Amino acid sequence: MKASDLMVKALEAEGVEYIFGIPGEENLDLLESLRDSSIKLILTRHEQGAGFMAATYGRLTGKVGVCLSTLGPGATNLVTPAAYAQLGAMPILMITGQKPIKTSKQGRFQVIDVVDMMRPLTKYTTQVVSGDRIPSVVREAFRLASEERPGATHIELPEDIAAEETKAPLLSPSAVRRPIAEYKAINAAVDMIEKAKSPVLLIGAGANRKLTAKMLGQFVEKTGIPFITTQMGKGVIDESHQKFMGNTALSSGDFVHRAIKRADLIINVGHDVVEKPPFFMEVGGQQVMHINFETAAVDPVYFPQLEVVGDIANSIWQIKEAVQPQDHWKLDFYDDVHQAYFEHRCAAEKDDRFPILPERLVKEVRDAMPKDGIVTLDNGIYKIWFARNYPAYYPNTLLLDNALATMGAGLPSAMAAKLVHPDKPVITVCGDGGFMMNSQEVETAVRLNLHIIIIILRDDAYGMIKWKQSNMGFNNYGLDYNNPDFVKYVESYGGMGHRIKAANELSPLIKQCLKEKTVHLIDVPVDYSLNDETLNKKIRELSAKL
Template identity: 50%
Template sequence: MKASDLFVAQLKEEGVEYIFGLPGEENLDLLESLRNSNIKLIVTRHEQAAAFMAAAYGRLTGKPGVCFSTLGPGATNLVTGVAQAQLTGAPFISISGQKALIDNWQGRFQLVDVVRMMEPLCKKAVSITDPGMIPTVIRNAFKHAEAERPGAVHIELPEDVAEEETDAVVQKKSEIKIPFPDPEIVKKAAALICEAKNPLIIVSSGANRKAIAKELEDFARSTGIYLVHTQMGKGVVPDDCVYSLFATGIHARDYVNCGIEGADLIITVGYDIVEYPPYLWNRELDKQIINIDFVESVPDRYFNPEIEIIGNIASSIRELAANIPEKREFPIFEHTRLFIDEKISAPARKSYPPLPQTVVMNVRKVLGREDIITLDNGIYKLWFSRLYKTYTPNTVLLDNALATMGAGLASGIAAKLLHPERRVLAICGDGGFMMNCQELETAVRYGIHVVVLILNDNAFGFIKWKQKKMHFEDFALDYGNPDFSLFAESFGAAGIKVKEGDDLAEVLEKAFSLNKVTVIECPIDYSVNYETFSIELSNFTCKF
């Protein structure tokens, strides 16, 4: 069998449905083998976007997303997406081509040591030097990518290896079952919870899975214990559950801290310090901590759990609930929920351009409980994480780990590809959109009817707010933009501008009714950033 055919056959054995990428000379054998397979190929216009799509696929399915590039500049273009997958805990495989290992007549042309470049960014990076290695290397890569905590693995396939013949055969995929928690540890944790005056749960990205979501909501309802979502944990327990304290937002004191400050015991579920630093909720080192996760935690000065329940998280939560004998009331958290709900539901003043609060409310109005938003990175991400009520796991796809710009559109395309039956809205700032705007053509070419909402302030709005907060002069953060509606039309997509007097909800409904790739350009008034994040949140007091 030809080595590249074996490579693709092993990918198929691993359950690969899609592969995202941009071909080059050095992976034409792989491309031909993909042509003869039933794996669906999505050719993007930039390797970074392919990596973002694969990372989004991994987060939405729990299975490794796969992307590929050529050697040299193709591989270097993958780097940001690889880092994003690793830091967000997305199962992910990237593949790059490479010059021939033997008789490389082109010398050092385009030659970069890709494996050494990738090693610090992912769980494992390896080059295939013999075609007989292919099944084992790929099997091992998928096991590493899927193992808790999931992340990125890189494979390099040199062109002369890809074209060789081999007698190696596909290795069968094995099934791994995550062990149940230690019953004695569960009992100790339950006793600590019962002794605590105000226990509170922090739900993070590692818990954003359907099986865990059900158990966690049942746990909250049976024990009366409230919970806070991190940005990447949004939707694990629906926000209309009376025990949800909604979500964290800015990396500073926020409304939700009224509850966190009153807790004497924090129960972290699927928590990773990369996403929501423990300093933000345990800076006084006065919280007892129980950590529930698939794997042991990485110690931090502010995160040193007394007890860790390690094993299948859903089973851990179910067993923990069974060891807590009675439901309790927690007035401090009941008041906190009412306080936050009042704050995030308050109507914003009418203006043109609209305020970010108005944008959030209108998006929530037109999307159903199962519909998906994918957020690029900018100040609007804070507004959505704080104000956008969420009801279903993985319906708010954002990156609060690497927090890279440029991923919102690519993530939206991947989400719509996987869920054509749902409304999918990619929400981008003008800065982030322009970083990978060429992927509009990808969406149009494949008929992936994502709707894109561009919030346009003709500036790097997040950095402008921070610049003002630090009392620096307004400098170097403004720029110009194209007419985004005409820009979209030039790709064959629909383009809509939000004008003064328009109802944003109606504009969004119209965009979804077109059933084609649609870009909405909406100007935004960020004057409230400073008054909210720098003044109000620095001075508010909890009233209970």
């Protein structure tokens, strides 16, 4: 068969449902092979949007998301999604085209070394030099993309290789079982937990996988040990739980940091070095237990005394089965932290000022969404408020990026979430700056008949950088801009546009939009002027009283 046909069959054998992307001249054989395939091509308006969609598909399903581009400028547009998936531990395969490699009639036109470009951003990158190599190359790309720690892989398929004939057989995916922690490590972990006086459970990005949530929930129920999450660990355990103390959204000084500082043992599950450190270790200070798929990367502020290395869910299960709650544990302080955090959050949510304050915005979105609804975030200062104030009741129901923290990913992530979960409500919250970086994908969403709600937080500036500019003593310069009429903008694509004029209009409007199945955009003027007071001053003052 033709090599491009074999490529598609290899992708089908891996269970690929969608390929997101923009084909070019060098992909035409592959495009023709896809035409009669079970795989659905999702044509996007920019390669970056395709990459973000593929990465989010991988994040939500655990399977490898696939995206496609042509050579040269198409491939370079996948650099940011590659970094997004690699840092965020999202399994993705990028397929790019290339000019013929056996003969060339156009010199170096549009030709760059894409494989070399992708090398520092991926777990695996290669050029297919023979159709016979396709089965093994595809199998290896999928294996590496999905195994712990998940990430990005890349295959370059040159035009002439795609067109050649091959008789190579497909390779079936192999059955893999992750290694589990040895019993000595489990026994040491149980002993360390039982001897501690004030243990705390910290849930990181690596714990946000299948089965891990169930085991961690059982661990908390049996032991009564309170838990905290990082931004990308949100929702692993239901955050309405009485033992939830909050999220490490701020750098320091929040209620959760008081709890972490008081602990004599931090049970650190799924720690991912790409996230901002939720605590700093000191020699002679509190003990830290590292439970993860892989060993700890030691640096001056992270050097755990015990490492339990293996499948996280299994490790937690083994520890949970053996550990016994102890009478000498002192956990009452953590109940005070939970109560103080909850009371402060509720007080801030009642503010009626308009333009809307971020705390009120988060409350209105949470009230309007069902427990299993999915909210995706772009990148901006509102991300801190959602991470901190938005209770997540299930894993992967608040999708934010605390790894690359790139702008422009919010809308494509929502689109992928809706494809994966067509039965669940999906909202994306974007700053006006981040939205405009991939706003053209509104057309893709309308074309695919996706029922999503886009909430634009409009302050007519790169608000987060402007806030930091002010805090660092710089003059107000270079960060203000003009916006289009967002209501007319979305309507020009065939969606529906809305604008609120009071804070209490938002929740009813969201509920209305959830009933009307189309792409909705809500223009929400936002006021970040009190961020310094509410983030830096008030929280520190209140938490210091604990």
